[in-house]
Amino acid sequence: xxxxxxxIFLAAIxxxxxxxxxFLGICPxxxxxxxxxxxxxxxxxxxxxxxxxxxxxxxxxxxxxxxNNLAYLQTIVFILIIAALVQLIETIMHKYMPPLYNALGxxxxxxTTNCAVLGVTMLVIDKFYNPASPMGFSYVQALVNAFGSxxxxxxxxxxxxxxxxxxxxxxVPKFLKGLPITLIAASLVAVSFxxxxxxxxxxxG
Amino acid sequence: MDIxxxxxxxxxxxxxxxxxxxVASIIMAVPKDETAEAILEVLPGANCGAxxxxxxxxxxQALAKGEAKPGLCSPGGQECAAQxxxxxxxxxxxxxxxxxxxxxxxxxxVTHEKMVYDGIASCAAAAMVAGGPAxxxxxxxGLGDCAAACPYGAIKVCNGLASIDTSRxxxxxxxxxxxxxxxxxxxxxKKQAKVLCSNCDKGAAxxxxxxxxxxxxxxxxxxxxxxxxxxxxxxxxxxxEKCIGCGKCAEVCPRHVIQMLDI
Numbered sequence: 335x336x337x338x339x340x341x342i343f344l345a346a347i348x349x350x351x352x353x354x355x356x357f358l359g360i361c362p363x364x365x366x367x368x369x370x371x372x373x374x375x376x377x378x379x380x381x382x383x384x385x386x387x388x389x390x391x392x393x394x395x396x397x398x399x400x401x402n403n404l405a406y407l408q409t410i411v412f413i414l415i416i417a418a419l420v421q422l423i424e425t426i427m428h429k430y431m432p433p434l435y436n437a438l439g440x441x442x443x444x445x446t447t448n449c450a451v452l453g454v455t456m457l458v459i460d461k462f463y464n465p466a467s468p469m470g471f472s473y474v475q476a477l478v479n480a481f482g483s484x485x486x487x488x489x490x491x492x493x494x495x496x497x498x499x500x501x502x503x504x505x506v507p508k509f510l511k512g513l514p515i516t517l518i519a520a521s522l523v524a525v526s527f528x529x530x531x532x533x534x535x536x537x538x539g
Numbered sequence: 540m541d542i543x544x545x546x547x548x549x550x551x552x553x554x555x556x557x558x559x560x561x562v563a564s565i566i567m568a569v570p571k572d573e574t575a576e577a578i579l580e581v582l583p584g585a586n587c588g589a590x591x592x593x594x595x596x597x598x599x600q601a602l603a604k605g606e607a608k609p610g611l612c613s614p615g616g617q618e619c620a621a622q623x624x625x626x627x628x629x630x631x632x633x634x635x636x637x638x639x640x641x642x643x644x645x646x647x648x649v650t651h652e653k654m655v656y657d658g659i660a661s662c663a664a665a666a667m668v669a670g671g672p673a674x675x676x677x678x679x680x681g682l683g684d685c686a687a688a689c690p691y692g693a694i695k696v697c698n699g700l701a702s703i704d705t706s707r708x709x710x711x712x713x714x715x716x717x718x719x720x721x722x723x724x725x726x727x728x729k730k731q732a733k734v735l736c737s738n739c740d741k742g743a744a745x746x747x748x749x750x751x752x753x754x755x756x757x758x759x760x761x762x763x764x765x766x767x768x769x770x771x772x773x774x775x776x777x778x779x780e781k782c783i784g785c786g787k788c789a790e791v792c793p794r795h796v797i798q799m800l801d802i
Contacts, residue, residue: 394552407548411548411552414549414553415552418560422560425563425564426567428567429567
């Protein structure tokens with residue numbers, strides 16, 4: 335059981351990385367990765383929101399939508415819930431954790447419409463939803479997957495922030511300056527992550 | 540009728556979420572500092588950091604809490620200090636207008652490049668390669684890191700030397716931090732003697748590198764009536780506190796490196 339959770343966690347970071355493998359959340363990946371500390375700040379906010387969003391959307395899906403044959407409302411309901419949730423977290427943080435609010439403040443509203451967060455909440459249901467035990471072990475698996483996906487986001491952001499800091503000092507040909515060379519660098523990082531495919535299966539069976 | 544339930548469900552979730560948010564924002568309302576917001580309106584909003592705080596909002600908060608004095612904002616100047624003081628109900632105090640000065644006159648007319656530098660077009664990078672591209676290892680590199688850093692477009696690089704348009708300079712200090720050679724300093728904006736050289740080599744070495752360099756001949760020290768000039772490391776410096784702007788040092792300087800700048 336623990337083994338399967340570790341496998342889910344590692345797979346979410348390495349082989350099923352949301353940015354580098356599923357190409358979700360590219361906007362913050364390109365927008366906020368110019369500096370290492372902002373990249374880390376944004377990623378921490380994403381980790382928190384991914385876990386909390388999954389923790390809330392899973393019960394709503396399994397206990398409200400599915401019994402009423404409304405699974406097709408998944409997207410719109412999840413967007414609604416994530417938006418409200420991020421707003422709520424922001425209010426709570428502003429009151430009780432001002433330093434954290436100041437550090438993450440600008441990134442939190444950005445996450446409201448982040449497709450990686452919506453992607454995690456929907457894909458964990460595709461993957462782990464088991465009608466026989468809607469709130470059992472599969473719920474824990476979903477949370478671990480969401481957390482791993484957030485950590486994977488962090489890893490990709492940190493790696494790419496390092497790449498971009500190097501890129502700043504490079505003599506780039508004029509026609510590639512700016513976004514083009516950034517996209518090429520991003521694709522190379524993504525290709526390097528392909529090297530992890532099969533790793534988790536091989537390691538943990 | 541099949542459509543009714545889903546519509547009600549989504550509307551209901553939206554309503555509940557909205558109610559929770561409304562209640563949360565009332566329960567956990569953070570009192571806004573109105574003084575700080577009023578001050579922020581008055582500040583120039585350049586976020587340059589010349590005051591020593593993290594941008595204009597940081598300075599506004601410190602002012603509202605009484606942890607900072609009005610008048611630290613050099614882009615805003617006297618007018619801004621007076622407005623801030625009016626909001627706080629205190630004295631504005633004097634704001635000394637300052638301007639940035641490049642302590643180098645090494646244009647390509649008076650000094651030479653010892654190599655052709657073809658690397659990254661940035662002073663910070665060029666300064667790391669074999670002591671910089673110019674003969675003088677203290678002087679202006681002329682690749683314009685300061686001009687790129689200036690938010691007011693006050694700096695131009697001509698003939699390998701950065702020059703500052705003092706009428707545009709707001710003394711924010713961005714160029715001071717950007718110069719890898721530490722050539723730029725903020726000086727009080729009044730007529731005073733400025734040593735426009737930063738070369739600390741011995742006189743003979745300086746002469747070889749640049750025809751305008753300070754050779755540490757001590758003539759200015761001997762001719763200064765108020766003792767405002769001293770020579771350390773073969774290089775003269777003027778104490779702006781003591782200088783009365785008489786101009787005698789500039790007359791005797793054999794290298795014409797001390798100039799009376801009215802900025």
